Amino acid sequence: MPDPRRQVPRTDVLLAEPLIAAAAERLGRDRVKQAIVAAQDRVRAGELQPAEVAGAALAQLPEQPVSGREVLNATGVLLHTNLGRAPLSDAARAALLLAAGTTDVELDLATGSRGPRGRGAMSELARHVPAAGGVHVVNNGAAALVLAATALAAGREIVISRGEMVEIGDGFRLPDLLVSTGARLREVGTTNRVTVADYADAVGPDTGFILKVHPSNFVVTGFTASVDVAELATLGAPVVADIGSGLLAAHPLLPAEPDAASALRAGAALVTASGDKLLGGPQCGLLLGRADLVVRLRRHPLARALRVDKLTLAALEATLGGGPTPTALALSITVAELRRRVDRLVEALDGNGIEASTVDTDAAVGGGGAPGVTLPSVAVGLPTPYAEALRLGRPAVLGRLEHDRCLLDLRALAPADDQRVLAAVLAAAARV
Numbered sequence: 001m002p003d004p005r006r007q008v009p010r011t012d013v014l015l016a017e018p019l020i021a022a023a024a025e026r027l028g029r030d031r032v033k034q035a036i037v038a039a040q041d042r043v044r045a046g047e048l049q050p051a052e053v054a055g056a057a058l059a060q061l062p063e064q065p066v067s068g069r070e071v072l073n074a075t076g077v078l079l080h081t082n083l084g085r086a087p088l089s090d091a092a093r094a095a096l097l098l099a100a101g102t103t104d105v106e107l108d109l110a111t112g113s114r115g116p117r118g119r120g121a122m123s124e125l126a127r128h129v130p131a132a133g134g135v136h137v138v139n140n141g142a143a144a145l146v147l148a149a150t151a152l153a154a155g156r157e158i159v160i161s162r163g164e165m166v167e168i169g170d171g172f173r174l175p176d177l178l179v180s181t182g183a184r185l186r187e188v189g190t191t192n193r194v195t196v197a198d199y200a201d202a203v204g205p206d207t208g209f210i211l212k213v214h215p216s217n218f219v220v221t222g223f224t225a226s227v228d229v230a231e232l233a234t235l236g237a238p239v240v241a242d243i244g245s246g247l248l249a250a251h252p253l254l255p256a257e258p259d260a261a262s263a264l265r266a267g268a269a270l271v272t273a274s275g276d277k278l279l280g281g282p283q284c285g286l287l288l289g290r291a292d293l294v295v296r297l298r299r300h301p302l303a304r305a306l307r308v309d310k311l312t313l314a315a316l317e318a319t320l321g322g323g324p325t326p327t328a329l330a331l332s333i334t335v336a337e338l339r340r341r342v343d344r345l346v347e348a349l350d351g352n353g354i355e356a357s358t359v360d361t362d363a364a365v366g367g368g369g370a371p372g373v374t375l376p377s378v379a380v381g382l383p384t385p386y387a388e389a390l391r392l393g394r395p396a397v398l399g400r401l402e403h404d405r406c407l408l409d410l411r412a413l414a415p416a417d418d419q420r421v422l423a424a425v426l427a428a429a430a431r432v
């Protein structure tokens with residue numbers, strides 16, 4: 001019997017094989033070497049033939065050095081928090097690639113000296129919201145609030161309605177976040193009702209600002225009353241409006257959703273918002289408003305800890321300066337167009353012997369925007385076992401289960417993705 005250890009292919013020989021060399025290029029030599037060593041050990045243990053070492057090592061390695069998988073969002077929820085909220089526009093994706101190298105993010109090429117960081121993104125924001133005297137960008141909506149609270153109200157009071165003490169998700173609560181800055185909350189009103197007199201009684205020399213929070217993930221109906229920004233702005237303290245969803249101007253299809261321009265025109269001193277909700281951009285937090293306040297925020301030491309990277313700045317600028325975002329297109333697409341797309345898919349699936357149907361659905365904005373608003377939509381209905389098979393496919397397709405059907409709602413998907421959905425369902429058919 002020949003000694004199997006003498007037949008184990010040598011590591012340097014394996015590393016020179018084209019497929020292994022390509023894997024080392026993609027994933028790094030160390031990782032590939034580890035996989036080779038593990039496969040060689042299996043030969044010594046008698047579990048593997050020497051000729052199978054290369055194949056076994058490759059089978060152990062991932063395709064790419066990232067574990068995240070692409071998911072086609074067929075849930076009918078436009079901004080799905082678990083799917084990373086807004087998908088970026090083509091312009092923003094291209095900007096990310098450009099910004100990945102070294103760029104002039106903080107350099108004035110004309111003079112060769114240091115320039116204001118992210119000036120392109122800042123001037124796009126200013127162009128879109130002329131009512132803002134100053135603009136600043138931080139890591140996310142929560143960071144925008146933390147910076148405002150720290151710089152303007154630490155050791156002082158933030159006046160806030162009890163009906164606007166919101167939990168934003170994953171157990172995080174805005175009141176806790178605000179208190180963590182050293183500001184004190186001065187709660188006014190009740191869960192369902194607050195009046196301008198309640199606010200007026202609470203405002204005094206200790207007031208840092210009045211905070212108006214958009215209840216972006218729930219609706220209170222019935223015996224309710226709230227006070228709008230215009231009324232709050234008459235009380236003598238600065239009003240900070242957390243509008244949440246990042247609409248820069250009023251949207252005709254979402255009349256109840258607050259927007260930055262309207263809040264500033266109504267007298268808000270500052271507006272805070274997220275970049276990856278209805279704005280349709282990368283995760284970031286926008287601060288828009290009075291120039292003197294924005295300068296204070298930007299120069300506060302905490303600002304440095306909350307600053308965004310060059311990738312975010314590039315994607316934000318391109319989101320604002322490029323064509324309509326996927327989120328904007330998903331909002332505005334008509335039911336007739338959605339039905340045409342669904343019918344085409346159902347017909348193609350039928351032709352392949354898959355039992356599919358056209359189903360009318362209700363889609364939603366989701367992700368902390370336009371709560372209670374339903375967007376009429378259309379879905380491909382499939383037998384329920386497809387839900388899991390599609391979720392485990394590549395790319396993964398995430399639908400939703402309703403009325404004993406697996407529904408693939410097309411509203412959140414670009415028309416260009418329909419062919420990929422079709423291919424995914426055909427591939428899943430083999431696994432259900």
Ligand SMILES: *Cc1c(COP(=O)(O)O)cnc(C)c1O
Pocket residue numbers: 140141142143168213214215216217242243244245273274275284285367368369
């Ligand atoms: C989403 C939201 C936040 C939190 O913003 P993030 O970008 O998730 O940090 C805060 N306030 C309101 C009203 C929101 O809708």
